[in-house]
Amino acid sequence: MTQSQATVRVFRGVDVLAVGLLTVGIILSFTSPPDVIQGELTRMIYLHVGAVVAAYVAFALTALGSLLYVITRRLSFDRLAAASAEAGVVLFGVVILVGMIWGQTTWGSFWVWDARLTMSAILFFVYLGYLALRRAIPDVETRANRSAVLGVVALAMVPITHFSVVWWNALHQGATILSPADPKIEGDMAVALLTVMVAMQFVLVALIRRRMQIAVLEEAAFAAAVSADATVAGDAVQVPQLGGVS
């Protein structure tokens, strides 16, 4: 697996941007003004919303990779789908965790079964299910075929989750940045939030790229293990060996 010099350079740039922008974002998150009502608690928005946008992008990449796999049959697209789903689940876990802390401190409850939280939970478990499905199928192509179906369909949960606060009366507040009307956020806060949101996209790409590299190694290692175990024709008449197979 040789990558061109240019590709290596691009991904190095992504790493640098991820670390750099995230550092700037963290600094801005703590220097932006507190909210009038929520005070310092409002700082949780930066990680909460920053991570959720990256998670949604990751799930979209899972669907895209799945679809491209079905069309082209190139396994690298299947790896893109798998790596994105894993990164998305991690990011969405962060979203839920931060959201619960935010909820406890502002609403007065870690968890309520309103539309947004219910849909988020379903979304989270659907993608955990996607990862479990992948674990359940050893054959590379069968796995790619079957998980592609779920990888595409699961994306439906993303708009459902996002618009749940519009469709049903929910405790969770509506969209601030992605709201149809003007963004309802003070200037410095908006800059901090946008910085973190962009930084998280680079973090996402860096995560996905590494996970895809690992997937190639995993498949190679698995294939090697399988071929080592496989019975070769004529095995039964093999001459006795010293030491045996390791």
Add this chain to the structure above:
Amino acid sequence: MAATENEKPKEEDLVKRYIRFLIPAGAILGVLVVMLMTLSDSLIYFYTPTDIVSGEIAQERFRIGGEVLEGSVTTTDAGVEFTVTDGRESIGVVHVGAPQGLFQEGIGVVLEGSWDGEVFRSDTMLVKHDETYVAEDGEVYDAEKVKGDA
């Protein structure tokens, strides 16, 4: 990145391949739609004062949501009393227990309790903050944009 893959195009029937994708995908989507339609009613987290006044609520115990009317809050021995409004209708609330930390006039609340015909007797309070974020100098806040929405 593709050097290790075998990418020989399979002599597989294209139609069959897409059908094997589309049928399970359609089935899962169908399940999703049924789930959402079934869940839809129970996903309404709270009713509004308008729902109460129009007498649409059948349950004994339910949640209402709205905004705490400015100037309506009085502290009692057992908790707080105030008026909740959704912009159209307002109802009185008798809340037993300590209010949430962020509780104040003008903020959104979700209360759990029952309606006795005159006031809503609540024992559980959640504070619902809205989607506006404002610095102390009040750059963005727009009090008129108080939405009776979700």
